[in-house]
Amino acid sequence: MDAPQRPPRPAPPPPAPRRSPPGPPPGSNTGDVLQQIMAITDQSLDEAQARKHALNCHRMKPALFSVLCEIKEKTVSSIHGIQEVGPPDAQLLRLDNMLLAEGVSRPEKQGRGASAAANAAMPGGRPNDSGLEHSDYRAKLSQIRQMYHSELEKYEQACREFTMHVTNLLQEQSRIRPVSPAEIEHMVGVIHGKFQSIQMQLKQSTCEAVMALRARFLDARRKRQNFSKQATEVLNEYFYSHLSNPYPSEEAKEELARRGGITVSQVSNWFGNKRIRYKKNMRKFQEEATIYTAKTAVDATEVRGSGRQASPPSMSHSSSSGPFPLTGPGDTLIRLQTLACVQPSPRGGGLLAQVSLWHNPKACGVPDPVTSRPGAPVVAGPRDRLPQPHRGLRKLS
DNA sequence: TCTCATGATTGACT
């Protein structure tokens, strides 16, 4: 079909009925065309409706419509090119993968990923480590997940509604202007694309939130943070009340961790550090030892007085030296050493071995390192260490 | 800013 010679707008292209209006035949000059247009605008509403109906019923209408659609499609695609269509976004994929790995993408019930991430984030990475931090992390992750899903649902709802609205609108308009199904589909694609970019922003900010959360918990493992006073007291109390054998069993460690609000790994670290530092510089710890052993003695007295146990059973049975009545640091060792000399253990190592290994490899008769030889390292060198009976003892306990 | 204390990490050892 040849292009109309008159201006394309504002009148719809009525090829056939163009002949119907009275007046001069289709003119070749612009004046005639303008006059026709003016005539149309001057028509009453009824007349216009009638003409519209006539146009819709015209036998050439379907053919004309499809041709116009074709032309329009070509024009539109040449203008927009293929800018809307692109490969699946790699970044979006990455975000999806990360959210999936973090357990955020899953619906509310936590998946394995969430708990795995939570475990990984815990200091020591143990599933049973520190319920406090664990639950805190999970709670925050759950909050993020909830927000993410609620926002996602909102966006999807809005997208559905908007798509439906635009589709309806285009279908409505297709009665009066050339709108092909492909164009509607394209429009829907454009809308989805726009909403997808919004979704990506949502995913991105969710990822950021998760990363920040992880950083807070995961990096806390590397970042040194002083223990609370409560934790330090609990650990010190155990250490000084088990000075002859400061090797808590797994159960005792768990109990200490629970009471101090720290992890089992942290308890192990603490005891490792404490043993070494105590041995290296006993003089420095003398005051501390006095305080804590005195405290323990007071507690023990209270227990005897009330007939009740002050500390959990696992704390006292975890080490063979636990139940000894302690009144002071020096007193502790003297009593233990004396006892060890008098009563050698039938197991070969026994208390003597514990005491001598921890404080003095030469066992009895050696001055108490805490009281008599302050500052002097009694410790054997790293390579001439004696065997460690606590291992076997702990296995037996 | 310096120093000390202290929790965490690492490699070797048993």
Place this chain on the structure above:
DNA sequence: AGTCAATCATGAGA
């Protein structure tokens, strides 16, 4: 696997 010893890294106080 648990521990020791050395070392690192960082928080806290002077």
